[in-house]
Amino acid sequence: MKSFVIDDTTLRDGEQTPGVSFTLPEKLEIVKGLDKIGVQEIEAGIPVMGEEESRVFSRIVDLGLNARIIAWNRALISDVQASINAGADSVEISLPLSDIQIKTKLNKDREWIKNQIRRVIDFCVSKNLYVSVGGEDASRADIDFVTEYAKLVKEHGGARFRYCDTVGILDPFSTYETVKRIIEEAQIDVEIHAHNDFGLATANSLAAIRAGATHVNTTVIGLGERAGNAPLEEIVMASRHVYGIEDGFDHSCIKSLSEYVSKASGRAIEPYRPVIGELMFTHESGIHTDGILKNPNNYEAFDPAELGMERRLVVGKHSGRGILEYILKSHGLEYTSETVKALLEAAKNISGRKKRCLNNSEVIELYKSIAI
Known part of the structure; x- marks a missing residue:
């Protein structure tokens, strides 16, 4: 697999998440x-939406960032002209x-679609x-x-075609085959825009990249319509660690x-969220903490x-002796096999009853009560 370009749409598709609205300072900080x-x-937005949206887009353009700033x-x-007026060159x-x-949405037909895209691309190129x-x-x-359609885009001067899985119904296998076919037949760069309705946005995006897609849409923490878009953090980290x-x-x-x-x-970022959730690097079970302590x-x-981020080893219902010995050693405390056995039994009981893990200070206090 080759490297790819990320086209992040947090400020456009991401802000279309129901109830989400970013202020100007927030948008500037995000970009x-x-x-x-x-x-x-x-x-970075849709300038034709109105004066405020256009002004914000212009402010983002004026930051002089390394990233290409694109108007949707x-x-x-008339939409494109509004984007030009806001300072867009892409x-x-x-x-x-x-x-x-x-x-049912446009009340048009395929011929109208082809004629319209020719006309608008020609205007953009001009x-x-x-x-x-x-x-x-x-x-x-x-x-x-x-x-x-993709061939028309190429013929009239479009730089790339965005293949949109608007309602998130693709799977990685069909994504790979379809994207590969579009590239081979239209000879154009392809961008994948995946939605996460069935939890497949990241997998579909990676499949598209594997098929030769040069660009991938993302949003930070997977914001977007319904179940969201492909999360930036998942695409970046999976491409490095799954595909190298x-x-x-x-x-x-x-x-x-x-x-x-x-x-x-x-x-909220859920604790169990892939890549950036705190439970990604929190270990409780005895088998896992033993393995983590070794390597x-x-x-x-x-x-x-x-x-x-930092790794956390915690004590809970499924913990083993190793984590307790590790905590006691790190605090310079002496212990015997019987002490650790009693401490483990007490810690498991408390964790099960309270339905949560114990922090280190709680473990130390428990140790003191047992060691007396």
């Missing part, structure tokens, strides 16, 4: 964080490709814009029509940006230090 990580492209548009010349334009959306062209709901569209892709991303900034977006969006690689896919 700076994305740029610091090394995200190559940022979809419907396939309407645009994403989108039209539905599935028959259900063409007919304004010297970088043009990415999306196919909304492409995963439910006729594949022959999708490839025909060498990238230029600063992984140490991912956790802090995720926490910031979590606070700004009002969406962290026994039960961790990557070092938590990569994300600026």
Whole structure:
């Protein structure tokens, strides 16, 4: 697998999460964080939405970031003109490709779609814009029509085609085959835009990259419509540790940006969340803590230090003697085999009753009561 470009859409698709609304300072902080990580492209908003959205987009452009700043548009010349007025030199334009959306959403047909995309791309090219062209709901569209559309995009000067799994119904196998076919037949760069309705956004995005997709859409902590989009943190870390892709991303900034977006969006980072959840590096069971103490690689896919996180070994219902001996040793406390046995039994009982793990200070206090 080759390296790829991340086009993060936290400020566009991510902000479309019901109830999420970022302030100007929050948006500026988020794009700076994305740029610091090394995200190559940022979809920063929809200028045609109104004066405020346009002003915010302009402020982001004026930051002079390394990332390409992209404005999202419907396939309407008036939308594109609004983006140009806001300072955009790169645009994403989108039209539905599935028959259900063409007919029931737009009340149009396939010929209208083809004619409209030609007209709008030609306008964009005449304004010297970088043009990415999306196919909304492409995963439910006729594949022959999708490839025909992608060829039109290439012929009229579009830089790439965005293959959108708008309602999240793809699986990694069909994603791989379809993306590979589009690339081979249309000879155009492909971007994958995956939704997480069945928990497959990350897997589908990686499958698309494996098939040759050059770009992938992400959002921080997987924000987005319904179940969200492919999470930035999962795509970055999985591509490195599952596929061994060498990238230029600063992984140490991912956790802090995720926490910031979590606070700004009002969406909590669940403890069991992949990659950045605290339980990723929290170990309780005796088998696991024993293995971790001997070599962290026994039960961790990557070092938590990569994300600026720390490993936690805790005592609970499933703990063994090893973790208790480790805690006692680290605090310079003496113990016997019988002391550890009694301490383990007491700790398990308390943990089971309280339905939580014990912290180190609680273990030490328990030790003192037993050792007397």
